[in-house]
Amino acid sequence: MSSKAPESTCPESRGPSILGLTSEAFVNHSTDLGIPTIDSLAAYRAFYREGRREGGWFALEDMPMGTREVEGETIKFTLRLGAGREVPHETESVMIPMQGRGGRRTRTLCVSSQIGCAMGCDFCETAQMGLIRNLSAAQIVAQWFAARHVVGEEINNIVFMGMGEPMDNIEEVIAAIRVLTDHNGPSIPSSKITISTVGRIDGIRRLSELVAEDGFHRLNLAVSVNAPDDEVRNELMPINRAMNLEALQDALLEFPLRGGSALLIEYVLIPGVNDSLDQCDRLCRWLEPLRCSLNVIPYNPRRESPWSAPTETSVDAFVGRATANGQFTKRRGTKGRDVMAACGQLGNPEIRRQRRPGRKTAS
Numbered sequence: 383m384s385s386k387a388p389e390s391t392c393p394e395s396r397g398p399s400i401l402g403l404t405s406e407a408f409v410n411h412s413t414d415l416g417i418p419t420i421d422s423l424a425a426y427r428a429f430y431r432e433g434r435r436e437g438g439w440f441a442l443e444d445m446p447m448g449t450r451e452v453e454g455e456t457i458k459f460t461l462r463l464g465a466g467r468e469v470p471h472e473t474e475s476v477m478i479p480m481q482g483r484g485g486r487r488t489r490t491l492c493v494s495s496q497i498g499c500a501m502g503c504d505f506c507e508t509a510q511m512g513l514i515r516n517l518s519a520a521q522i523v524a525q526w527f528a529a530r531h532v533v534g535e536e537i538n539n540i541v542f543m544g545m546g547e548p549m550d551n552i553e554e555v556i557a558a559i560r561v562l563t564d565h566n567g568p569s570i571p572s573s574k575i576t577i578s579t580v581g582r583i584d585g586i587r588r589l590s591e592l593v594a595e596d597g598f599h600r601l602n603l604a605v606s607v608n609a610p611d612d613e614v615r616n617e618l619m620p621i622n623r624a625m626n627l628e629a630l631q632d633a634l635l636e637f638p639l640r641g642g643s644a645l646l647i648e649y650v651l652i653p654g655v656n657d658s659l660d661q662c663d664r665l666c667r668w669l670e671p672l673r674c675s676l677n678v679i680p681y682n683p684r685r686e687s688p689w690s691a692p693t694e695t696s697v698d699a700f701v702g703r704a705t706a707n708g709q710f711t712k713r714r715g716t717k718g719r720d721v722m723a724a725c726g727q728l729g730n731p732e733i734r735r736q737r738r739p740g741r742k743t744a745s
């Protein structure tokens with residue numbers, strides 16, 4: 383089932399947007415304009431907690447909601463940036479229902495950090511677009527605002543697993559995280575936020591600095607590994623030619639993990655490419671020094687994909703073997719496959735069709 387909702391809007395600012403500001407920065411800026419702290423703080427809380435946009439202290443420009451598609455309880459929506467372009471630039475976000483602790487129903491919001499992506503992973507729909515643009519912190523936070531106050535759902539977790547490589551736009555991603563965790567704003571605990579990367583080592587080190595700060599110790603890091611050796615990984619993920627598995631392992635060993643937290647290692651299982659039991663054994667040996675949880679993701683064929691989805695038998699065999707090897711392993715479901723919202727499948731086909739030759743597509 384699919385429905386359009388063009389009437390809904392989400393604000394984006396021309397000047398310093400409230401969407402990109404922590405409450406402290408917002409209050410400071412308001413003070414410069416002569417607005418008392420008590421009023422600006424109340425406005426900030428009302429904006430984030432109740433979705434109230436009156437006040438007019440900051441010019442707001444509409445980021446209209448483009449499309450909204452629903453498959454079961456999974457909702458995918460887009461926000462349009464810069465109206466008037468022949469092909470609009472659109473963020474893409476997915477709201478995914480999850481089962482929380484004690485069977486509680488929770489909702490995870492998957493946000494984009496870029497439009498398109500430069501990383502060129504072979505299995506990924508978004509890679510077909512190339513990189514169109516980075517999103518600002520405000521445009522990232524706007525996706526949460528739209529989910530919470532336009533679609534109107536409580537959001538429990540946020541994962542940076544939509545379009546884009548977060549480490550390619552790390553400063554805006556960090557600025558967005560500061561807003562999302564703000565106690566006067568969305569107030570999402572840092573333990574409920576996950577940043578997923580293909581393994582950009584400089585970005586992992588930059589994130590380590592943030593995790594060392596008070597209030598961010600429990601931020602989660604997910605890494606797409608997808609191969610047991612450099613040979614296979616070089617083919618699937620161009621990043622590996624610059625930052626190979628050995629260098630990645632070193633960076634992950636240095637990543638500060640507090641308490642019982644663990645790295646999340648993602649492994650997209652592709653038939654005939656990386657799904658043999660021997661490859662599983664070699665992957666587990668590479669993972670051995672890391673405190674991590676392995677997340678096996680059955681490949682979702684992208685449009686015009688050379689590969690099919692793996693069989694249930696092969697997924698079970700791979701997960702079983704990793705578990706037998708002593709590696710804590712989970713299997714991720716494929717919610718959202720039919721709306722092309724599952725892992726590595728975000729990306730506007732209209733934009734891909736119109737992509738100019740020569741655009742940067744891989745690092």
Ligand code: SF4
Nearest residue numbers: 499501503506509546
């Ligand atoms: S998997 Fe992630 S990093 Fe790789 S091309 Fe797709 S969006 Fe970019």
